[in-house]
Amino acid sequence: xxxxxxxxxxxxxxxxxxxxxxxxxxxxxxxxxxxxxxxxxxxxxxxxxxxxxxxxxxxxxxxxxxxxxxxxxxxxxxxxxxxxxxxxxxxxxxxxxxxxxxxxxxxxxxxxxxxxxxxxxxxxxxxxxxxxxxxxxxxxxxxxxxxxxxxxxxxxxxxxxxxxxxxxxxxxxxxxxxxxxxxxxxxxxxxxxxxxxxxxxxxxxxxxxxxxxxxxxxxxxxxxxxxxxxxxxxxxxxxxxxxxxxxxxxxxxxxxxxxxxxxxxxxxxxxxxxxxxxxxxxxxxxxxxxxxxxxxxxxxxxxxxxxxxxxxxxxxxxxxxxxxxxx
Amino acid sequence: xxxxxxxxxxxxxxxxxxxxxxxxxxxxxxxxxxxxxxxxxxxxxxxxxxxxxxxxxxxxxxxxxxxxxxxxxxxxxxxxxxxxxxxxxxxxxxxxxxxxxxxxxxxxxxxxxxxxxxxxxxxxxxxxxxxxxxxxxxxxxxxxxxxxxxxxxxxxxxxxxxxxxxxxxxxxxxxxxxxxxxxxxxxxxxxxxxxxxxxxxxxxxxxxxxxxxxxxxxxxxxxxxxxxxxxxxxxxxxxxxxxxxxxxxxxxxxxxxxxxxxxxxxxxxxxxxxxxxxxxxxxxxxxxxxxxxxxxxxxxxxxxxxxxxxxxxxxxxxxxxxxxxxxxxxxxxxxxxxxxxxxxxxxxxxxxxxxxxxxxxxxxxxxxxxxxxxxxxxxxxxxxxxxxxxxxxxxxxxxxxxxxxxxxxxxxxxxxxxxxxxxxxx
Numbered sequence: 016x017x018x019x020x021x022x023x024x025x026x027x028x029x030x031x032x033x034x035x036x037x038x039x040x041x042x043x044x045x046x047x048x049x050x051x052x053x054x055x056x057x058x059x060x061x062x063x064x065x066x067x068x069x070x071x072x073x074x075x076x077x078x079x080x081x082x083x084x085x086x087x088x089x090x091x092x093x094x095x096x097x098x099x100x101x102x103x104x105x106x107x108x109x110x111x112x113x114x115x116x117x118x119x120x121x122x123x124x125x126x127x128x129x130x131x132x133x134x135x136x137x138x139x140x141x142x143x144x145x146x147x148x149x150x151x152x153x154x155x156x157x158x159x160x161x162x163x164x165x166x167x168x169x170x171x172x173x174x175x176x177x178x179x180x181x182x183x184x185x186x187x188x189x190x191x192x193x194x195x196x197x198x199x200x201x202x203x204x205x206x207x208x209x210x211x212x213x214x215x216x217x218x219x220x221x222x223x224x225x226x227x228x229x230x231x232x233x234x235x236x237x238x239x240x241x242x243x244x245x246x247x248x249x250x251x252x253x254x255x256x257x258x259x260x261x262x263x264x265x266x267x268x269x270x271x272x273x274x275x276x277x278x279x280x281x282x283x284x285x286x287x288x289x290x291x292x293x294x295x296x297x298x299x300x301x302x303x304x305x306x307x308x309x310x311x312x313x314x315x316x317x318x319x320x321x322x323x324x325x326x327x328x329x330x331x332x333x334x335x336x337x338x339x340x341x342x
Numbered sequence: 343x344x345x346x347x348x349x350x351x352x353x354x355x356x357x358x359x360x361x362x363x364x365x366x367x368x369x370x371x372x373x374x375x376x377x378x379x380x381x382x383x384x385x386x387x388x389x390x391x392x393x394x395x396x397x398x399x400x401x402x403x404x405x406x407x408x409x410x411x412x413x414x415x416x417x418x419x420x421x422x423x424x425x426x427x428x429x430x431x432x433x434x435x436x437x438x439x440x441x442x443x444x445x446x447x448x449x450x451x452x453x454x455x456x457x458x459x460x461x462x463x464x465x466x467x468x469x470x471x472x473x474x475x476x477x478x479x480x481x482x483x484x485x486x487x488x489x490x491x492x493x494x495x496x497x498x499x500x501x502x503x504x505x506x507x508x509x510x511x512x513x514x515x516x517x518x519x520x521x522x523x524x525x526x527x528x529x530x531x532x533x534x535x536x537x538x539x540x541x542x543x544x545x546x547x548x549x550x551x552x553x554x555x556x557x558x559x560x561x562x563x564x565x566x567x568x569x570x571x572x573x574x575x576x577x578x579x580x581x582x583x584x585x586x587x588x589x590x591x592x593x594x595x596x597x598x599x600x601x602x603x604x605x606x607x608x609x610x611x612x613x614x615x616x617x618x619x620x621x622x623x624x625x626x627x628x629x630x631x632x633x634x635x636x637x638x639x640x641x642x643x644x645x646x647x648x649x650x651x652x653x654x655x656x657x658x659x660x661x662x663x664x665x666x667x668x669x670x671x672x673x674x675x676x677x678x679x680x681x682x683x684x685x686x687x688x689x690x691x692x693x694x695x696x697x698x699x700x701x702x703x704x705x706x707x708x709x710x711x712x713x714x715x716x717x718x719x720x721x722x723x724x725x726x727x728x729x730x731x732x733x734x735x736x737x738x739x740x741x742x743x744x745x746x747x748x749x750x751x752x753x754x755x756x757x758x759x760x761x762x763x764x765x766x767x768x
Contacts, residue, residue, distance in 0.1 A: 279594035283415030
């Protein structure tokens with residue numbers, strides 16, 4: 016604004032200099048800087064936040080894992096890979112890993128299959144569509160702590176509703192927390208309750224972008240609904256299925272709140288059952304770091320978990336891509 | 343257009359950065375703009391401070407006090423991370439007796455209250471209570487004692503009557519001078535009413551028995567002795583035998599299920615330190631008023647729980663914080679807290695005061711709780727808590743639960759517990 020009148024004041028009629036000759040004006044330079052750097056600036060906040068809350072903890076955890084590090088008193092000594100060596104010989108670690116994988120499979124596989132079926136149903140012309148679609152998301156917006164508390168009561172040993180119903184058909188009461196398989200089923204049901212609707216909505220959104228004429232021609236050709244679903248719908252939403260599998264993998268490997276609150280000891284003394292029968296990796300990490308104050312060891316668990324998630328996510332990615340492309 | 347977009351992007355970044363910088367959790371201390379000192383007190387469950395803090399502020403116009411209440415299970419973990427991070431802890435923090443040994447290891451993070459003259463107050467407390475709050479042979483005063491948890495047994499009168507046992511509290515106390523008598527009473531009870539459990543959890547009995555010994559998992563020099571201390575095996579054996587005979591409800595004390603079981607009257611007795619009365623009343627509800635009663639515990643008194651007030655070094659006003667802690671733990675205030683919440687004073691001047699000893703608890707069938715808990719406090723021989731006590735305790739509790747739920751035999755379970763405990767202390 017202040018530049019223009021000054022130019023006019025020179026009194027000469029000069030043509031605007033071509034942009035590539037002579038010294039470009041500061042305004043031109045700014046314009047060029049703008050097109051060049053503004054996109055970076057606009058995405059920068061994400062990376063700043065990621066740097067502070069993602070990268071920094073990641074690196075600092077790596078550093079801590081190489082030390083004998085007490086939660087309150089800080090680093091005691093550099094121990095190299097000792098924490099990792101100890102971890103590989105730690106039977107509680109392998110137990111937690113086994114539980115994590117078991118809970119992951121038990122909750123994710125049925126969950127995604129159910130979500131797919133639910134989405135297919137919602138995709139058909141139902142009365143009150145908006146109601147049903149909002150309804151399936153409800154379990155997901157309820158606080159996980161509340162869900163865990165309610166399920167813990169449902170699965171109560173002495174006065175739980177589930178045992179009461181089982182009793183009606185003559186099944187002996189199950190001690191849902193003491194038995195390994197029972198506790199895994201109970202916790203998986205909690206995870207499924209929370210996430211099935213969420214995944215169903217994602218599938219539903221993807222299904223609506225599958226071209227309708229493909230369905231019509233398939234039905235004209237005499238294909239059954241079942242065939243259409245597996246041959247057109249599922250391949251059509253393949254990228255979305257991949258996405259949900261990856262996200263559920265990450266979530267499943269980090270399972271924490273549901274099983275921790277399922278343990279009556281809660282976060283104070285809960286070790287995932289009295290014999291660690293449903294202790295997941297993150298629960299073990301929490302126990303080591305925040306109850307036993309062994310932050311170095313806890314960091315080592317965190318890093319192993321991180322690497323495991325990478326591996327499992329990659330395996331899932333390859334598997335799912337192959338399965339989904341077969342259709 | 344170009345300038346505004348650059349400006350907008352810059353603003354966005356500035357806001358994002360500022361937001362990340364300022365969301366660090368609200369730290370303790372700080373001053374109000376008007377020059378008043380602002381203190382925070384971090385407690386768990388109910389310390390009965392609501393009214394006292396208002397009075398303190400009225401009497402000290404220059405001080406503003408904010409109380410933060412957290413669930414007990416989160417309180418100590420939160421405190422540990424705040425101490426580790428060097429910020430966020432309250433100016434005055436409560437530390438429970440089972441956890442104080444652990445924090446004693448990190449005394450550098452706390453103000454030595456002796457620097458402000460705390461040693462002059464020592465004679466206020468029962469000597470063992472004072473000692474628990476100190477370290478370095480008494481030179482470092484970490485915390486000032488609040489309440490204590492001298493032990494009694496709470497029992498349901500109606501269930502005792504149904505089993506043909508006496509219901510009167512003196513007669514009930516006379517049933518079990520020793521823990522072996524307690525076991526014998528359990529057998530009589532189960533024989534008469536097999537469908538009702540005698541006690542809520544084996545781990546409660548175990549803790550009560552073990553807390554009556556001078557040394558439990560750790561010797562007084564803090565060395566780990568659980569695997570060669572016969573007292574540990576004895577206490578475990580006694581509690582486990584109740585579990586093996588299915589005389590326990592196999593509950594986790596104070597859990598959701600424990601509350602449900604209280605409401606359903608599915609167990610007849612529970613160990614009750616003074617502070618547990620309020621929890622039992624809350625769990626059992628109004629319809630059980632007058633049905634619960636309090637009797638003396640087998641084997642004489644014992645201590646379970648009770649807390650201390652400490653001052654983390656990171657706070658900005660150690661002297662003011664100390665003054666507040668000193669006032670809150672003085673006998674006069676402890677007496678008032680007892681009347682309000684039932685938390686038993688840890689100072690003889692308070693628990694021997696006629697006002698306290700004459701207190702009866704209406705809900706517990708007018709039990710003279712002031713006298714029962716006061717007497718129990720007199721006979722109390724506190725057990726030594728090692729610095730890793732809180733790491734070992736859950737291991738043995740889990741082991742007892744495995745016996746109660748029939749997952750493991752007593753000997754296998756104890757062997758596994760000793761192995762796990764060894765790992766936990768190394």
